[in-house]
Amino acid sequence: MPQQSAIPAPRNRLLASLPAEDLARIWPELEPLDCEIRKVLIAPDKRITAAYFPESGWVSMVAILAEGRSAEVGIIGSEGMVGLELLLGGEVSTVEAMIQAKGTMLRLSSGAFQRALEQSEAMRRILLRYALAFQQQVTQTAACNGNHALDQRLARWLLMAHDRAGSDDFPMTQEFLAMMLCVHRPGVTVAARMFQRAGLIRYGHGHIAITDREGLEAAACECYGAVCRQFQRLLGTPG
Known part of the structure; x- marks a missing residue:
């Protein structure tokens, strides 16, 4: 056989x-x-x-x-x-x-x-x-969207995307990011520039690169960690 x-x-x-x-x-x-x-x-x-x-x-x-x-x-x-x-x-x-x-x-x-x-x-x-x-x-x-500041929400979202991207660099426009976070684009622009000046990310030409993961985690609100812990508890995998 x-x-x-x-x-x-x-x-x-x-x-x-x-x-x-x-x-x-x-x-x-x-x-x-x-x-x-x-x-x-x-x-x-x-x-x-x-x-x-x-x-x-x-x-x-x-x-x-x-x-x-x-x-x-x-x-x-x-x-x-x-x-x-x-x-x-x-x-x-x-x-x-x-x-x-x-x-x-x-x-x-x-x-x-x-x-x-x-x-x-x-x-x-x-x-x-x-x-x-x-x-x-x-x-x-x-x-999170109803209670936390935009920069915290942006950090949370970037961490979630980074977990799934398989790379430190992934495609993302500010326009699309604003739509995902349900905010106006100028707000995302200000927060992204702040993160770039702090050395946490690098962005341009429709791409975002995570350059300081630990710094981004420190900038995020509690929500990122809460979801990760739930995934770990239920499935043994990151969220």
């Missing part, structure tokens, strides 16, 4: 946490994707056709208001999964899932995803714990 080819170790941490037999069962149905920046994976109020497991880059979960303004409510990288509604019994999302930093991911159709949950109690348990951790991130983001 010919031997099965070895399954490469997934770079998505949720998939990597699965027992070997459960991963082997779903591996043939995982479709690798190369995803470009600004691609929408899930649109608001549209049927969700698949779950996505990022391996690099990250996805922003964006709430879009009736008047056209938008704000980021969560960020998902290789630690997580896009399409949690499928896990929790839903079929549509109220927010947009948009790729903010290009990378690769694995796509699992909604039907295959539901079959996998039925066949693997371990997968269901791991994903439910991730859902709880992600809920903490969303909750903390709301509390």
Whole structure:
């Protein structure tokens, strides 16, 4: 009998946490994707056709208001999964899932995803714990945006992006950053310049480079650490 080819170790941490037999069962149905920046994976109020497991880059979960303004409510990288509604019994999302930093991911159709949950109690348990951790991130983001200064919020967001970028340098315009933080661009410009003068970051030409991680952590509010601790407690991975 010919031997099965070895399954490469997934770079998505949720998939990597699965027992070997459960991963082997779903591996043939995982479709690798190369995803470009600004691609929408899930649109608001549209049927969700698949779950996505990022391996690099990250996805922003964006709430879009009736008047056209938008704000980021969560960020998902290789630690997580896009399409949690499928896990929790839903079929549509109220927010947009948009790729903010290009990378690769694995796509699992909604039907295959539901079959996998039925066949693997371990997968269901791991994903439910991730859902709880992600809920903490969303909750903390709301509390942070309503109570902390812009420079603290900017530091928190840059740290979260840095955790998922796989590099000290990643693409990001001030205009897009202002939209993610739900503020006007001049405020982001002032805060970014302050961080650059302090030697914490370097920015220009649509890119941001983290040059002093420890200094950025000191500038951030409590919210970054609170989310990281929750991820560590529930999943053993950074948030």
